[in-house]
Amino acid sequence: MDKRLLLQLTADIVASHASMNELSQEGLLAEIDRVYAKLATLGGMEDVEMPALEAEEGGAEEPPKPAVPLEAAFGKEKVFCMLCGRGMKTLKRHLATAHDLKPGQYRRMFSIPAGTPLVAKDYSEARKKMAKDLNLAERLVEARAARGKKKT
Numbered sequence: 419m420d421k422r423l424l425l426q427l428t429a430d431i432v433a434s435h436a437s438m439n440e441l442s443q444e445g446l447l448a449e450i451d452r453v454y455a456k457l458a459t460l461g462g463m464e465d466v467e468m469p470a471l472e473a474e475e476g477g478a479e480e481p482p483k484p485a486v487p488l489e490a491a492f493g494k495e496k497v498f499c500m501l502c503g504r505g506m507k508t509l510k511r512h513l514a515t516a517h518d519l520k521p522g523q524y525r526r527m528f529s530i531p532a533g534t535p536l537v538a539k540d541y542s543e544a545r546k547k548m549a550k551d552l553n554l555a556e557r558l559v560e561a562r563a564a565r566g567k568k569k570t
Contacts, residue, residue: 508541
């Protein structure tokens with residue numbers, strides 16, 4: 419079996435598995451190693467080692483190709499992860515758990531403007547309405563004033 423074919427098969431299998439299961443970065447790397455080793459064994463290439471995945475010398479690492487275009491990623495009911503394509507109400511927790519990324523890193527990775535919220539528009543509006551209904555802004559002002567009086 420050719421090494422390039424082995425790498426392509428490994429990438430296809432792991433990508434398919436990762437699209438249906440959340441994997442940490444370490445879990446993803448371990449999955450790649452396991453699948454590559456198993457395919458090499460099945461193909462009669464037991465002594466083949468996984469080639470090192472390195473960035474090209476002198477150049478910056480190429481950004482990943484988005485699973486969802488930027489224009490389609492931020493919808494009314496769902497916001498889609500541009501790394502894996504999953505749709506949800508908010509991205510912050512998903513980015514941390516599934517991709518080990520902070521929102522700022524994710525924004526830089528895909529050139530997302532800083533003012534673009536990483537939550538669905540409907541979700542944001544519902545939270546805003548709930549805050550207004552509960553009068554949270556005035557209660558926050560009162561709590562800050564009470565805390566200021568306590569300090570003096």
